[in-house]
Amino acid sequence: MKKNYLLIMALMMMFVLVLAGCGTSNDEGSVNDDASGNEAKANEDSGTLVMGTSADYPPFESRNPQGDIVGFDIELANYIADELGMELEIRDMNFDGLIGALQAERIDMVISGMSADEDRRKNVDFSIEYHSSGEMFVSLKDAAFTSLDDLNGKTIGVQLGSIQQEGAANLQADYDFEVKTLDDAQGLIQELLSNRLDAVYLDKEVALGFIAAQDLAGFDDPSGTTPGMAVAFPKGSELVEQVDAIIEQAIESGKLAEWEAEWLSE
Numbered sequence: 256m257k258k259n260y261l262l263i264m265a266l267m268m269m270f271v272l273v274l275a276g277c278g279t280s281n282d283e284g285s286v287n288d289d290a291s292g293n294e295a296k297a298n299e300d301s302g303t304l305v306m307g308t309s310a311d312y313p314p315f316e317s318r319n320p321q322g323d324i325v326g327f328d329i330e331l332a333n334y335i336a337d338e339l340g341m342e343l344e345i346r347d348m349n350f351d352g353l354i355g356a357l358q359a360e361r362i363d364m365v366i367s368g369m370s371a372d373e374d375r376r377k378n379v380d381f382s383i384e385y386h387s388s389g390e391m392f393v394s395l396k397d398a399a400f401t402s403l404d405d406l407n408g409k410t411i412g413v414q415l416g417s418i419q420q421e422g423a424a425n426l427q428a429d430y431d432f433e434v435k436t437l438d439d440a441q442g443l444i445q446e447l448l449s450n451r452l453d454a455v456y457l458d459k460e461v462a463l464g465f466i467a468a469q470d471l472a473g474f475d476d477p478s479g480t481t482p483g484m485a486v487a488f489p490k491g492s493e494l495v496e497q498v499d500a501i502i503e504q505a506i507e508s509g510k511l512a513e514w515e516a517e518w519l520s521e
Contacts, residue, residue, distance in 0.1 A: 381487055389459045
């Protein structure tokens with residue numbers, strides 16, 4: 256998979272450009288899948304584990320040229336479902352709608368590069384952390400930034416509802432930049448390529464993928480560390496303890512390291 260990553264990223268960006276030209280706002284598997292109000296909550300009797308994700312965040316979750324949702328998080332999700340003896344159903348929706356879907360119990364869990372920060376812990380339960388990347392600022396090569404001071408007077412893009420949105424708000428206390436939010440990471444990169452954003456603030460692994468695929472520039476955020484990624488559940492979910500044990504098993508067996516080698520940057 257990893258050796259085809261740049262090709263996949265390039266094809267995905269071409270797909271985004273086509274959608275933008277056609278005025279398409281959501282793909283078939285967006286948050287609007289839940290608009291009918293049909294109950295999507297799974298249980299042990301159904302044998303189906305319903306997972307919410309936002310498939311616009313490679314290499315954690317994205318659609319390949321065939322339209323399948325793939326990535327590091329998807330490997331973990333399939334492993335969890337297999338260990339639970341359940342079928343995995345993936346629901347693709349906007350990132351900022353994932354917590355609400357958990358609270359309404361329309362899905363059983365979220366695996367979507369979601370950081371287990373304290374604000375989210377007020378509304379959902381989290382598994383143990385399974386990955387930590389850090390953050391990067393991404394810009395065009397001919398207008399590359401190398402420090403936070405370079406961001407003064409600029410417009411920075413972040414994904415709506417992401418840990419980076421919160422981080423950017425904190426940085427605004429010390430740096431004078433404007434923040435623009437969009438629903439998905441690929442849309443942010445398109446805005447950057449179209450010169451409607453000066454920089455994009457992303458998870459480091461995601462940023463490195465876009466930098467390689469689009470020949471962009473970037474620098475690490477030195478301002479501090481963010482919580483690692485974890486699986487999110489509705490408050491009081493009985494799955495938390497089981498999934499914790501499965502993640503620990505994946506770490507001890509080397510499975511998690513295999514997925515990191517396959518999907519994540521060296």
